[in-house]
Amino acid sequence: MERKTTLYDTHVKYGGKMVPFAGYLLPVQYGTGVIKEHMAVRTGCGMFDVSHMGEITCQGADAEANLNRILTNHYCNMSAGRARYSPMCNEHGGVVDDLIVHKLGENNYFIVVNAANKDKDFQWMQDHTEGRCVFSDISDSIGDIALQGPLARTVLAKITDEKDIPEKYYTFSDEVHAAGIRCMIARTGYTGEDGFEIYMPAEKAPEMWEVLMKAGELEGLIPCGLGARDTLRLEAAMPLYGHEMDDDTTPLEAGLGFAVKMDKKTDFIGKQAMLEKGEPQITRVGLEVTGRGILREDQDVFIGSEKIGRTTSGTHAPYLKKAIAMAMVNKDSAAEGTEVEVDVRGRRVAAKITALPFYKRNK
Amino acid sequence: MNIPEELLYSKSHEWVKFEDDETAFVGITDYAQEELGDLVFVNLPEEGDEFATGEVFADVESVKAVSDINSPVTGTVAEVNEAIMDAPESINSDPYEAWFVKFSGISEQENLMDAAAYEKFVEEEKAKEE
Numbered sequence: 001m002e003r004k005t006t007l008y009d010t011h012v013k014y015g016g017k018m019v020p021f022a023g024y025l026l027p028v029q030y031g032t033g034v035i036k037e038h039m040a041v042r043t044g045c046g047m048f049d050v051s052h053m054g055e056i057t058c059q060g061a062d063a064e065a066n067l068n069r070i071l072t073n074h075y076c077n078m079s080a081g082r083a084r085y086s087p088m089c090n091e092h093g094g095v096v097d098d099l100i101v102h103k104l105g106e107n108n109y110f111i112v113v114n115a116a117n118k119d120k121d122f123q124w125m126q127d128h129t130e131g132r133c134v135f136s137d138i139s140d141s142i143g144d145i146a147l148q149g150p151l152a153r154t155v156l157a158k159i160t161d162e163k164d165i166p167e168k169y170y171t172f173s174d175e176v177h178a179a180g181i182r183c184m185i186a187r188t189g190y191t192g193e194d195g196f197e198i199y200m201p202a203e204k205a206p207e208m209w210e211v212l213m214k215a216g217e218l219e220g221l222i223p224c225g226l227g228a229r230d231t232l233r234l235e236a237a238m239p240l241y242g243h244e245m246d247d248d249t250t251p252l253e254a255g256l257g258f259a260v261k262m263d264k265k266t267d268f269i270g271k272q273a274m275l276e277k278g279e280p281q282i283t284r285v286g287l288e289v290t291g292r293g294i295l296r297e298d299q300d301v302f303i304g305s306e307k308i309g310r311t312t313s314g315t316h317a318p319y320l321k322k323a324i325a326m327a328m329v330n331k332d333s334a335a336e337g338t339e340v341e342v343d344v345r346g347r348r349v350a351a352k353i354t355a356l357p358f359y360k361r362n363k
Numbered sequence: 364m365n366i367p368e369e370l371l372y373s374k375s376h377e378w379v380k381f382e383d384d385e386t387a388f389v390g391i392t393d394y395a396q397e398e399l400g401d402l403v404f405v406n407l408p409e410e411g412d413e414f415a416t417g418e419v420f421a422d423v424e425s426v427k428a429v430s431d432i433n434s435p436v437t438g439t440v441a442e443v444n445e446a447i448m449d450a451p452e453s454i455n456s457d458p459y460e461a462w463f464v465k466f467s468g469i470s471e472q473e474n475l476m477d478a479a480a481y482e483k484f485v486e487e488e489k490a491k492e493e
Contacts, residue, residue, distance in 0.1 A: 033455075034426040035401040227400070227427050292448075294404045294424040316403035316426055323404070345422075345429075347406075 005051035006143055006202045010209050014223050022115035024052040027225040037228035038318040041191050045149030046224035047212055050197065051205060054118030054139045056111045062131035063107035068266040070128050071101070072251060073259045080105050083170045083186055086259050087251040088121065089270025093277060094247040095254070097121045098239070100188060102172055107133075110184070110199075112144075114241050128269065143205030147212060147221075148195030148232075150361070155216040156196055160185070166196075179211035190229060192236025193361055235317045237286060237326060237357035243297055243312045244284060244326055250274050253328065255284035255356070282309065283331050286358055287342065289323035291350030300343045301327050301351075308333040311342060317358060324358050325351070364485065365393040367459055372481035373435040373473050378459060385469045387436060388462040391423070394485050396458045400425040402451040407443045407463060414438065414466075416473045421463050423451070435473045438466035 002025045011018060016027030026049065029037060040046040058067060067075045073086035080103050088096045097117040102110040113121045118139055125135040147156060156165060156178070164176035164185065172186035181204045189195035200208055213221060230240075239245055245254040252260060252274060262271065289295060295314030300307050309329030317324045325342070333340075338353040366372075371379045376395035380388045396402065404424040414420045414434040421432040442465040447453055454461040476484060 028427070029400060033401045035403075038426075231426055292404075293406070294429070296429065316424065318401075318426065 005049055006205045007049040007051060007209060010206050011049065011223070016223070016225060019226070021226055022052055024115065026052060027223070029225040029227045030223050032222055034225070034227035034231060035318045037222060037224035038231050040220060040222045041149045041193055041224060041228065041232055042319045043150070044220040045147060045151040045155055045195075045216055046222055046228065047209070047216070048146040048148065048224050048229055049205070049209075050144045050146045051142070051202060052115040053144055054113040054115055054121065054137065055142045055144075055199070056113060056118075056122055056125065057136045057138055058101075058109040058111060058125070058133065059107060059136075060131075060133035061107055062133040063109060065131065065266070066129055066133040067101060067109065068264065069130070069268050070125060071099075072261065072268055072270065073101075074261045074264040075101065075103070076264075078103050081166075081171055081174070083172055083188055085170075087245070087254075087256055088124065089251065089268075089274075090247060091269060091273060092248075093250040093252075093270040093273035095241070095245040095249060095251055096124050096247070097241055098245065098251075098256070102184075102186060104174055112197075117241060141202055143200050143202040143208070145198045145200075145205060145208055145212065146189055146191075146195060147198065148189045148191045149193050151216075151219040151221075152193070152195040155212065155219050155221055156185070158215040159211055169194075179208055181208055183208070190238055191232040192238065192357065192359055193232075230313075231315050231318055234313050234315050234324065234326070235319055235357070235359040237359075239284070239326075240313060244328075249328070250277065250280065253280040253282050253284070281331055282328050283334050284312070284356070285327055285329055285334050286354040286356045287311065287314070287325040287327050287340065287351040288354045288358075289325075289349060289351045290339075293344050293347070293349035294323045295325035295342050295344065295349065295351065301329055302341045302343065302348070303333060303338070308340065320358055326356070329353070364397075364482075365459070366478045366482050366485075368478045370459070371475035371477060372484075373433070373475055374484065375433045375435075377432065377435045379435050379472070379475055380462075385438070386441070386465065386467050387438075387469060388465050389435060390462040391432060391454065391458060392481075393458045394488075396455050399423060399430055400427060402454050405447050405451050405454070405463070407445075407448060408440050410440050410443060412440045414440070416471055423454070432463065434466075435475060436466050436469045437471035438469035441465045441467035
């Protein structure tokens with residue numbers, strides 16, 4: 001039985017087409033359709049219910065030390081009000097999940113994890129806690145709305161104090177108010193655009209949603225569903241757990257080396273395995289279809305008769321107006337411009353290897 | 364929901380427009396395009412290909428997923444509508460103009476529904492969804 005976020009009735013009211021996702025009933029799209037929703041975020045602004053995401057706090061005198069040991073990124077020299085992405089690895093170097101850590105204060109963190117992995121993550125963190133540190137799963141009490149797009153800031157400025165808007169990417173303002181609702185506003189997102197994720201008490205999310213809808217009328221703000229969330233992140237080449245990484249793929253193979261600090265002072269889970277594996281033999285690349293067809297996940301990639309890898313995600317990219325995919329391929333075959341073929345249900349579709357990301361916003 | 368009177372309909376949401384007993388245009392219904400969402404790609408058969416009722420003769424891709432289109436008749440592909448390959452979105456905007464293929468030599472057909480029966484069928488499908 002799927003659960004509903006506090007915004008369920010709001011989605012139905014706005015014409016959301018509800019589907020099961022990660023244990024929740026969420027809108028895959030609204031009446032406008034995925035393409036218009038995608039374009040709204042690229043050119044104006046759009047809004048997503050991401051309340052299904054998991055939120056876990058990490059507190060105690062040894063909180064920072066625990067994060068440094070459990071996560072691959074480093075959490076020293078980090079000021080309060082900053083957010084930092086990290087994979088969380090198992091002993092084999094595979095990825096348990098990827099997540100964002102927000103530093104509220106000394107040894108006081110707010111972690112956002114993937115909905116589908118929430119229980120697994122929480123268990124993993126608890127099983128690997130050492131010393132004085134407590135992880136708490138507060139997911140059910142938190143509502144989360146993502147306001148994304150080049151005009152997101154303009155809309156947000158109408159309902160909150162200018163000083164409470166976080167200035168830089170991956171920073172946040174805690175214990176502020178928007179629309180009279182106490183919340184945390186982070187300048188983060190999963191779309192490749194400027195934007196914000198607003199965390200608040202779950203029961204306040206419907207009220208925040210309506211205020212935002214009204215505030216964004218002039219900017220063309222529309223509600224967006226899971227469909228657009230996926231095409232947006234894919235165009236921006238942002239990895240998705242279960243696709244570009246999983247329990248058996250290391251973050252280095254998945255192209256997330258920037259968030260793996262092999263030389264940080266503390267030893268961390270998965271480091272030894274990654275050292276033993278050495279230089280990754282596979283790598284994440286972009287594919288752009290040059291023939292006719294749409295690529296999807298789990299399709300074999302060939303050069304002639306030689307299989308060089310598999311696609312991990314694929315779609316028609318609405319903004320770029322072409323079919324794109326990400327794939328994990330042998331490192332030796334990964335040169336940009338390489339012509340490949342992808343087996344799409346028995347039919348070979350021509351594609352070429354391209355640089356990632358497919359889309360990068362103008363700053 | 365647009366369900367033109369003059370067409371016949373299959374349970375897998377294709378419409379059929381007979382020109383004569385052996386020749387018909389086939390496309391997908393308004394309900395089908397609505398359910399599929401924004402279409403971005405169509406894969407059509409070639410002229411001369413033969414299909415039996417219920418066989419997959421084409422597939423369409425929305426932003427999100429691929430879906431097979433079943434043949435409501437047994438016959439030979441006489442013509443394909445190449446215009447929809449260049450503009451798949453026309454299936455969303457005008458599903459009854461955007462025919463997929465023209466079948467000729469039709470020897471058999473599914474138990475096709477008239478507009479009233481199809482409307483009732485769609486209502487039942489919707490009820491199941493909720």
